[in-house]
Amino acid sequence: MSNSKFTRRGVIKTGAAAGAGLALPTIFTGAANAFTNEPGAGSVKIGFNVPQSGPYADEGLDELRAQELAVEHLNGVGDGGMLNTFSSKALGGNGILGRKVEFVTGNTNTKSDVARASAKSMIEKDGVIMINGGSSSGVAIAVQGLCQEAGIIFMAGLTHSNDTTGKDKKANGFRHFFNAYMSGAALAPVLENAYGSDRNAYHLTSDYTWGWTQQESMVASTEAHGWKTTNTVLTPVGAGDFSSYITPVLNSGADVLVLNHYGRDMINSITAAVQFGLRDKQVNGKDFQIVVPLYSELMAEGAGENIKGVYGSMNWNWQLEDAGTAAFVKSFGEKYGRPPSNSAHTCYVQTLLYADAVARAGSFNPCAVGEALEGFEFDGMGNGPTLYRAEDHQCFKDVLVMKGKENPENQFDILEKVETTPRAQVEYAPDHPMFAGGELGACNSGA
Amino acid sequence: MDAILLQTLNGLDKGAAYALIALGLTLIFGTLGVVNFAHGALFMIGSFCAVTLQRLLSISYTTIDPEKTDFLGNPAKIETPYIEGWFGPEIGAAIIDWSVPLAIIFAIPIMVTLGFIMERGLIKHFYNRPHADQILVTFGLAIVLQEIIKYYFGANPIPTPAPTAFKGSLDIGVMIGFDPNAIIYPIWRLIYFVFSLIVIGGIFAFLRFTTFGMVVRAGMADRETVGLLGINIDKRFTIMFGIAAAVAGLAGVMYTPINSPNYEFGMEFLVLSFVVVVVGGMGSLPGAVMAGFLLGILGSFASMNEVKQIFPGIDQIIIYLVAIIILLVRPRGLMGRKGVMEE
CATH class of the missing domain: 3.40.50.2300 (Response regulator)
Structure with a gap:
């Protein structure tokens, strides 16, 4: 007879429990921290999930250029761009809450499953606190759902479907871009x-x-x-x-x-x-x-x-003549030799808006950041006075009606503005039938 | 009736592209026994020959116009093509305007050379390997070629218009007794259809009426016997690979005004072209051409609203559905030969 306390059944049970624990995705084991991917004192990491291959790869590249520029401006490098014209003055060019901003990039390939896998990897392996970017509503809705589950803020890029802030809206997701x-x-x-x-x-x-x-x-x-x-x-x-x-x-x-x-x-x-x-x-x-x-x-x-x-x-065009647009086009144009696209603009603005919300909230906690963004009114970002509506996390601002130019003078001179449609004309009630069917739900901090 | 005629015309030009690619695929398979998944990439490279020639012809010198400004407010740079300086603005602009037809001449040596390099440098090492290995290596090659094109030209489609003289459309309906505007068809698509018939006819004539073609056909039927007669059949098959690459390239060049080329251009056609080859019968050149046009026309009819109302989503599956039915009824395809891909 053996005196050992180890039994075959006991070893199997312990092994199974340990295995299950190890196998659990880290996004579900964040209870030890106050919230998912709480940053340390030195730096904070954000994730840019954009199409780097597939049909929208050029658009993704332009988004990435703008996002890199936004990080430079947040860290006090360069001329500051729209930080100089932004109505909120919470950011001082010294990172976010004194932490240097770092970033990682992911490739959505304009496919929902690839985009989710890429976002998951950035959250679990790279420890990003926020995800921004994308050029498809299918991708945006998929990644927004993942961020909600993971307790991460999602600052959508180019997504124009009503569903993103309609039936598929989420408390952790925010859209600056206009909609259908x-x-x-x-x-x-x-x-x-x-x-x-x-x-x-x-x-x-x-x-x-x-x-x-x-x-x-x-x-x-x-x-x-x-x-x-x-x-x-x-x-x-x-x-x-x-x-x-x-x-x-x-x-x-x-x-x-x-x-x-x-x-x-x-x-x-x-x-x-x-x-x-x-x-x-x-x-x-x-x-x-x-x-x-x-x-x-x-x-x-x-x-x-x-x-x-x-x-x-x-949503926006580089030919607008307001101070915010001029500042952004100057920064972007001098760095990359071409004017920014409207998807680049929305990603740039979303990155700054997130950073500003953290600074105003005084915390990286997604729920505090969400609260700071809800109902936030701002100006100086190229679209005139803008509201981040609390009920659905949709930005409301003027919309541009454009027309293909008859006699373009160069490769960038393709579209001309016909009208700036005032914000009041494109506003709708939060329970409008085209946006009905979903619930914003409660913010998830991952705690 | 007018709708049926329109969809038939539509199917013919789409079928022409399928037929040209499938013809090249069958030539390669019939001669070298290689399943070439890089063939769609050759179509794409052909289309970028047209883009490259357009850009070469448009190489410009820069002057500063102090009265205009660029997007940053600096004095604007005015680009003037050298060719307009050499030949005068009108002739220079006309040469650039005709860059797509001119690209046919530009593309042939490039595509033949690329075909030789592909065959001698890579594919010949896989002749005695299983078809799965050949598919993997040629598919890998296609991805490499795509990424090279993406690196240099970007992912966005590049507009490559037809010459101004061929930009409009013809009211074919009036010519055959219908009301005006009932059957309108773009001139360039008609040119594409005629061009494909000429190329297909040329390939068949080459194989049928030249000694070289006769040897190649004999080699396709019985490679060993032709070899025993002291004929270097491998050399001829390598040349056929070059010709097949040129056919795919020319199909790509002429397709650029129909759809603006992008780096994934070939993949859109590749899968359908393989279906065309299988439906036509592996190794059968007439079968590939016939199946190309047949599936092109059926695909067009399936997109008609009247058809989609009865069978929703049929436009997305029709080609595969027809392929299944044909292969069930005729397992070797429409004109497949016994013994090909059956060992």
Whole structure:
């Protein structure tokens, strides 16, 4: 008989318990700290999760440039950019709460599962306190959900679906970028002025969350201005050649084609539409028109001369003449030799807004930061007076209606501003039907 | 009726691209027995030959215009292409305008050389390896080529328009008795279709009516016997690899005005082209061409609203669905030969 206290069953039980403990993801074992990835005294790390490969890699690169610039400005390097024009003066160019800002980058590849894996790695392995960036609503919603579970603040990049701050909103997620409803509300009156109220629109729409809400918003806003909707057709993301979706438009009786496409899909669909002579066509006694509700500079560059005279909307554009825009364009242009895109702008502003909220809250605790951002009103960031609404974490500000320039003078001179739509015109109630169905929920600090 | 005609035309130009890529794939498979997953990348490289020539022709000298400013408020730099200085503004601009057709001449030597380098430098080492190894190595090569293009040209599509003379569209409906505006088709897509027929016809004529082609066909049928006759069949097959690379490259060059090229351009076609090869019958050149056009046209019809209302989502699966049905009915594909890929 053995005197040993070790039994086979005991060893298995202990081993199983220890194994399970070790196997638990670190994001669920943060109870020892006050909150997830509480930074030390010397530095704080933030994560930039942007597409570095795939169709939006150039846009991701531009976001990354702006994010690096924001970190420089937070650490007191360079000319300070928008810190000089920002209405809040909580940041002093000495990092965040005296800690030097460091960053790591991840690649979303514009795929939700890849983006989540990348964000998870930055949270668990790199210990980031906040995640910022991205160029897709599908990705933003996926990463926002992960950050909520992990107790991390998510400062969204380019995401335009109503769902991001609608049915999929989360207490730990914040969006500075405008949304599909705002695009519709800003564009519809301009389109009515330009093309009249007796129009028949045909919609081609990307078959995912952004496309669906963009189409819903455009249909509602244009119909409110007298337009009729001839047809709405969903197209697969990355369809390549859109000719087989464009040809049915020719004899549909529609006199306007609304392309609810973004990025490479928009470039390909508008190219096909122009090739098939839609812009030279007359229907119902009127010139046929094309509308692209969401513009970006890189997308316009890819579409080339096909976007001349085509209306769309933007969150921000480097040609604005306010002090904040001038400061940012100067910093960015001198460092990188080109003006920033509107996705670069939103990522830059989001990084500064996060840092400012930490400074005002006096804590990195995500719940304290969230509280500082909720209801925060600010100015000097290129969009005029802006509100981070507490109810849904959506920023409310002016929206730009843009048009493809007829005679561009250089590669950056592609779009021109038609109108700055005032914030009041694009505001909506938090319980608006297009945003209904989700709950913000409670903030999660990971404690 | 007009909608059906329009979708048929659509299918023909899409099918033309599938047929050209599938033809090259079949040439390589039929001669060298290699499953070349880098073939889509060759299509992409061809399209970037057009981009490169456009940029070469547009190389400019810079002058300062003190009356204009750039985005930072500095005096604006005005770029003027050298070619406009050498030949005058009108002729210089016309040469740049015609960069896509001119790129055909530019692309042929580049693509043939690239084909030789690929075959001699890498692929020949995998002739006696399993098909899975060949797929892995050529797929890896495709990714390397993509990343090289992305590094130098970026990820954003680059507009590469057709010459101004071919930019518009034709009212084909009026020509055949329909109402005006009923069947409008872009001129460049018609040119692409005709171009593909010429290339396909040229390849078939080359294989059918030249001694070189006869030897290659004999080698495709029975490589060992041709070798025993003292003919260096390997050398001819290497040349065929170069020709197949050039066909893919030319398909890419001419496709640039239809869709702006980007580094993932080839992958969009590669998978579908493999389906085309399998449906046509492994190793069958006429089968590849026939299946290319057939699947192109079916894909177009499946995108019609009337069809999608009955079968939602059919546009995304039609090609694979047809491939399954054909392979169930004819396991060797439409024109497949016994013994190919069956050992």
